[in-house]
Amino acid sequence: xxxxxxxxxxxxxxxxxxxxxxQDFTSGSIRKAVMLLSVPMILEMLMESIFAIxxxxxxxxxxxxxxxTIGLTESVVTLIxxxxxxxxxxxxxxxxxxxxxxxxxxxxxxxxxxxxLGIFVALIISVVGxxxxxxxxxxxxxxxxxxxxxxxxxxxxLGGNVTIMLLFLINAIFRGAGDASVAMWVLVVSNxxxxxxxxxxxxxxxxxxxxxxxGAAIATTIGRGAAVIIQFLVLFYGWSKIKVELKDxxxxxxxxxxxxxVSLGGIGQFLIGTSSWVFLMRIMSEFGSEVLAGYTIxxxxxxxxxxxxxxxSNAAATLVGQNLGAKKPERAEKSxxxxxxxxxxxxxxxxxxxxxxAPQIIQWFTEVPEVVKNGALCLRIMAAGYIFYAYAMVIxxxxxxxxxxxxxxxINFICFWLFQLPLAYMSAITFNFGPIGVFVAxxxxxxxxxxxxxYWFKKGYWKLVKV
Numbered sequence: 001x002x003x004x005x006x007x008x009x010x011x012x013x014x015x016x017x018x019x020x021x022x023q024d025f026t027s028g029s030i031r032k033a034v035m036l037l038s039v040p041m042i043l044e045m046l047m048e049s050i051f052a053i054x055x056x057x058x059x060x061x062x063x064x065x066x067x068x069t070i071g072l073t074e075s076v077v078t079l080i081x082x083x084x085x086x087x088x089x090x091x092x093x094x095x096x097x098x099x100x101x102x103x104x105x106x107x108x109x110x111x112x113x114x115x116x117l118g119i120f121v122a123l124i125i126s127v128v129g130x131x132x133x134x135x136x137x138x139x140x141x142x143x144x145x146x147x148x149x150x151x152x153x154x155x156x157x158l159g160g161n162v163t164i165m166l167l168f169l170i171n172a173i174f175r176g177a178g179d180a181s182v183a184m185w186v187l188v189v190s191n192x193x194x195x196x197x198x199x200x201x202x203x204x205x206x207x208x209x210x211x212x213x214x215g216a217a218i219a220t221t222i223g224r225g226a227a228v229i230i231q232f233l234v235l236f237y238g239w240s241k242i243k244v245e246l247k248d249x250x251x252x253x254x255x256x257x258x259x260x261x262v263s264l265g266g267i268g269q270f271l272i273g274t275s276s277w278v279f280l281m282r283i284m285s286e287f288g289s290e291v292l293a294g295y296t297i298x299x300x301x302x303x304x305x306x307x308x309x310x311x312x313s314n315a316a317a318t319l320v321g322q323n324l325g326a327k328k329p330e331r332a333e334k335s336x337x338x339x340x341x342x343x344x345x346x347x348x349x350x351x352x353x354x355x356x357x358a359p360q361i362i363q364w365f366t367e368v369p370e371v372v373k374n375g376a377l378c379l380r381i382m383a384a385g386y387i388f389y390a391y392a393m394v395i396x397x398x399x400x401x402x403x404x405x406x407x408x409x410x411i412n413f414i415c416f417w418l419f420q421l422p423l424a425y426m427s428a429i430t431f432n433f434g435p436i437g438v439f440v441a442x443x444x445x446x447x448x449x450x451x452x453x454x455y456w457f458k459k460g461y462w463k464l465v466k467v
Contacts, residue, residue: 014039018181025178025319026100026326030335034342037315040180044171045307045314047187054195055216056300058202060365066213067366068289069150071296072140073157075281077164078274083121084165086267087114088172089400090259092314093321095176095242096401097467100325104241106255111173111235112248113256117263118169122162129158140278141285152214156221163224170231175318179240186234190227194219262467265405269396269412276416280438283428291435294374297365301375302382305350306389312343313393317401320462324402329463332402336457340394347390354383378439385443388450395453403467411452420445 013032016023017039025033059066091114098107129136133155137147167190171183200208201215211218235244284295316339323332354361362375396408420441427437 010035018043018184023178025322026328026331030319030331030338033319034312034315034335034339037175037178037180037318038312038339038342040184041175041311041314042308043311044180044184044187045311046304047184047191050191050195050304053300053304054191054198055220056297056365058198059213059216060297062202062212063149064289064293064366064368064371065146065149067293067296068142068146069137069153069213070216071292071299072137072142072146072281072285073150073154074296075140075278076136076154077157077161078277079271080122080125080158080161080164081168082270082274083267084118084168086265086270086405087118087121087259087263088168089266089317089397089405090114090263090403091169091172092176092317093262093401093403093405094259094467095173096178096318096321097325097403099177099241100322104243107177108242108244108248109252109255110259111170111242112244112250113252113259114169114173115166116251117256117259118165119162122165125161126159129161130155133158141282143289146289150213152211153217156214156217160217160221160225163221163228166228166231167224170228170235173235173242174231174240175314176321177241178318178322179242180315180318182234182240186227186230189230190223193226194223197222258467262403262405265409266400269405269409272409272412272416276421279421280424280442283424283438284435286429287435290368290370291374293366293368294362294371294376295378295435295438297362297371298375298378298382301361301379305347306393309343309347309390309393310397312339312346313397315339316394317397320398320401321403324463324465332463333460336394336398340391343390343394344387347386351383351386354379354386358383374435377436381436381439382443385446388447392446392450392453395457396449398457399453399462402462402465404462404465407456407462408453411449411456415445415449415452419448 013035017036023033023036025037055070056067059070091110094110095107098104098110133151134147137151137154142150171186174180174183197219198216199205201211201218202213204210234240235242284292316336319335319339320332323329323335358376358379359372361379362372366372396411399405399407423444424438424441427433427441428435431437
C-alpha cells in the first residue's frame, strides 16, 4: 500500500472519504486523516455556499434592490450564524473529545443538549424576524423602496431560522464524531432542492405565482428544512457513530452546563466577528445600492472559496478534539500544521484566479458597470490576503476544536473591534477613500488574526483545556 503512486492513493482516499467508512483518526497517517475528513467537509461547505450563489444568481435577474436586500438581510442572518456556529464549535469539541475517549453514549447525550439549546434560541429569533422585518432593514440603512420590495425575504428567512440553526448544529455533531460524509450528503440533497425550487418560487411556475426576491427565501427554507429532517432520521436510526434514543431526550443539567460553558466563548467570538460585518455593511450602505450590490456579489463569490477552507479548518478541529481525547496532543498539533499547509496552497491558487479575472467573474452575475467595478475591486483586494485567511481559519478553529473558545474571542475582539472597524470607518468616511477603505480594512484584519493566532498557538496552552 505504501508504494502506491500518489494519484492512486488520492483516488482511493477520495472514494473512502465519500463513502464515510468508519475510521479511527487518532492513529495512522495524519495526511490520510486530514483528507478523509477534509474532502466531505469541503464538499459540505461548497454545498452550503451554493445556497448563496444560486440565490444571488436568480435574484440578480429581478433587480438591483433585490440583490441589495439579500446583502442586508444576510448581514443580519450572520448574527444567527454566530450563535449557530458558536454552539456548533462546542458541539464539535465535546463530541470529538468523547469519541476520542471511546465514550459514544456521552457523545449522544451531548448531541441532544445541543439540539435543545439550538431550538430554544431559534424560536426567539423567529419571533423578532416575523414581527419586525421592515424595522430590521430600516436599521441597516435600506431605502424605503428597497424595504417595500424586500421585507418579505427578510421575514421568511428569519422566521424560518430554526432550519439554519439545526443544519449547522447537527452537522457539527456529525463532524465531531468523524462522520463528515453524512453531513455532506445531507447538504447535497438539500442543495439540489434549493436549485430546483429557486426559479420556481422567484419567477413562478404553473399555479405557483412569481414571488420575486421573497421566493428565494421560500426555496432556501424548504431546502434547509428537508436537510434537517434527514439529519434527524440519521440520528434516530443510528446511521452514524451517534445514535439518539428516546431515553436520551431529557434535559441533562451537567452536560448542558458544560456545553453552555464551552459555547459561550464560541458565540462571543462569532458575535464579535459578525457584528463587525454588520457594521461594515452599514458603512457600505452609505455609498448607494450599486456599490452595495457589487460588494454583496463579491462576498458571495468569496464564500464559494472560503467555505472549502472552512471545511479544512473543521477537519483540523475534529482531529484536535479526538486526539486530545485520546491523550495524543503532539499528533493534534501536527495535524493542525499539515492542514494549514494544504489550506494555504488551495487559497493561494484561488487568489491568483481572483486577481486575474475579478471583473469577468462579477459579470457572470450582472452587467451594470458600477456594480462590476466595485465588486471586482473588492474581490481583488481581499484575494491579496487569501493565504493569511487560510492559516487564520485553521488555527482559530483548532483552538475551538480543543475547547479553548476564549482565545479566539480575544483575538477577534482585538482584530475586529479595535482594529478593523475604526480603520474601515476612518479610511472610508473620514478620509474619503470610499469603499476601498472598507475592503483594505477587512483584508488587514484577517492578516493580523493569522499573525496573532499562530503566535499564541505555538504557546501550547490549548493542549491543557478540559471539556
